[in-house]
Amino acid sequence: MAVLLAGMVGTATSEAKVQLPQILSDHLVLQQKSDANLWGKAAPSSKVSVKTTWGDEEYSVKSDGEGNWKLSVKTPAAGYTPYSITISDKDGSVTLSDILVxxxxxxxxxxxxxxxxxxxxxxxxxxxxxxxxxxxxxxxxxxxxxxxxxxxxxxxxxxxxxxxxxxxxxxxxxxxxxxxxxxxxxxxxxxxxxxxxxxxxxxxxxxxxxxxxxxxxxxxxxxxxxxxxxxxxxxxxxxxxxxxxxxxxxxxxxxxxxxxxxxxxxxxxxxxxxxxxxxxxxxxxxxxxxxxxxxxxxxxxxxxxxxxxxxxxxxxxxxxxxxxxxxxxxxxxxxxxxxxxxxxxxxxxxxxxxxxxxxxxxxxxxxxTYGMGYFPFEGPRFKDYEIRGNEIEISFFNDENGFSPWREIVGFEVAGEDRVFYPAEVRKGAGWKNLVVKSDKVPAPVAVRYCFRDFQIGNLTGRRGLPVVPFRTDSW
Missing domain, CATH: 3.40.50.1110 (SGNH hydrolase)
Structure with a gap:
């Protein structure tokens, strides 16, 4: 296993053989309630011991013939108490300080x-x-x-x-x-x-x-x-x-x-x-x-x-x-x-x-990830559409609380069979959840897009101000 020693750190005793990757440094944050990995270099074929200040257990592993070692430690629940970890082999030790979980x-x-x-x-x-x-x-x-x-x-x-x-x-x-x-x-x-x-x-x-x-x-x-x-x-x-x-x-x-x-x-x-x-x-x-x-x-x-x-x-x-x-x-x-x-x-x-x-x-x-389903993270997202004469009615997922603003909505475009898109007028449909779009320049629309351009700022939002997701109904 090739190792760049320049990326390793090891202090505490002048004879210390234990070396850690730089990411294992003072002030690090460990993932709570996990088997958090520690790894590095030590004397070849030697015992490496690890002791943490949040528990009484001592962890150990034997390094391989090139001195590489890896083990995991069980971390506690998160908190603001600073901890330390001491890692040692037969030739010395290294202590990491001010560790948070x-x-x-x-x-x-x-x-x-x-x-x-x-x-x-x-x-x-x-x-x-x-x-x-x-x-x-x-x-x-x-x-x-x-x-x-x-x-x-x-x-x-x-x-x-x-x-x-x-x-x-x-x-x-x-x-x-x-x-x-x-x-x-x-x-x-x-x-x-x-x-x-x-x-x-x-x-x-x-x-x-x-x-x-x-x-x-x-x-x-x-x-x-x-x-x-x-x-x-x-x-x-x-x-x-x-x-x-x-x-x-x-x-x-x-x-x-x-x-x-x-x-x-x-x-x-x-x-x-x-x-x-x-x-x-x-x-x-x-x-x-x-x-x-x-x-x-x-x-x-x-x-x-x-x-x-x-x-x-x-x-x-x-x-x-x-x-x-x-x-x-x-x-x-x-x-x-x-x-x-x-x-x-x-x-x-x-x-x-x-x-x-x-x-x-x-x-x-x-x-x-954290199971807080009451936090919405996505605004209204396209669900389906129906063409009705010179208009297209659009339905959405995440439409529980309707839309905002009520007027001067920008970003919608419609096109006919010629595939030429024109800005569309927008009004609310049944129940204030669906939207109806049309353009006087497109008497027979077949497709609708919302903010489907390089630069088109959307101003339509749904629940708690999250924006409508850009979409298109065509595959042109």
Missing amino acids: GEVWLCGGQSNMEMPLDGFGSCPVEGALEEVALSGQYRDKIRLVKIPKTGSETPQETVEGTWQVSSPETAGWFTAVGWHFAKMLNAVLDVPVGLVSCNWGGSAVESWLPKEVVYSYPENTLPSGQYASKREPDGWYHYHSPIIMYNGMLYPIRNYTLKGFLWYQGETNAGFPQYYAQRLATMVKVWRDLWGQGDLPFYEVELAPYVYGGDGTSGARIREAQRKAVDLIPNSGIITTNDLVYPYEYDQIHPCRKKEVGQRLSYLALNQ
Whole structure:
């Protein structure tokens, strides 16, 4: 088993042989009520002992001939009491301090998940200054480990990245989406939340898959256009390169016990929407098999409106593919964001409203993972339609409380056999639940769409203000 010692840490005695991956550091958050993995290097073929301050049990395992070892410890219920763990072999010991037990989620994807509270150049995060200023209040409530951008042609055993507590000095580079997800989770569950931020701006779904999977796809269907990794002029890996992030960033942390995955990605795959759903489903299966924790929850963020070019529907088609993936992936879900941009952000791939994105992910998790069914996480979603002369009546799932606003609804379009879409007038149907749409320019409509464009901000919501999910009835 190849090991990069640069990614290992070991302190406490100068002779200590015990070495831990950097993700096992002071201030870490362990998943509550789990068999949480610990692993590392020690003297070859020696006994490794582990003692925690939350229990009396001593755990032990024998390292293999190369010194590799792994074991799991039973964690208690979540709380704000700091613990420590001491790991020792015949040559010395290492103690991890200020450990919390809570809920641990991995934040994966590309730049909109990576985007920190400090924002990117010319791309601020709304409300971030206050979030950073007050972040010290969450020192024992939200913690994060950032896995740095690390590409590799082969799977690695270690990667850099240590746990950080929330403070004005550190929170600015915390993932903004993850931060707001964690804040709401902490507020509702009253437990510490740990975030494993593992993402790379511009990455494709194929970047997070192993070689044997990616090489089974036709080369010309990859966003990079080639199996081989690409390099920038300075030698740095190009972000479209396949497999390198799986090898260099994800594989090394596969032993870290999680509660679930959050995923915000798809922009780079917008040119190949027809392949995305199945490839994302494959990625989730690969990840779940790698972690060995069963069907861990996998929650997506629907891509925000953005002008991709072409015929004006590239973004709509990749968002549609994201939803198709949910149908293929057990224990998964997706949140809608087509109302979370400002008109001036039509050509801004990094919209600033990350607070609502993180909060909606938390509502999804609270409902689906934590059993709080009273938290709605999805607005009205297309169910069926019926053509009645020059009108189309549409019915929806999640229509319990009707719709808002009552008038000036935008985003609906209808088309006839000529497949030319025109903006539609909208009125409420029977019982204020169905909607009726029509256009004077389409006397015989055959199809209806809602916000099925690259950039079309929706203003129609349902229960508790959650937006209507974009849809189309045609397959053109």
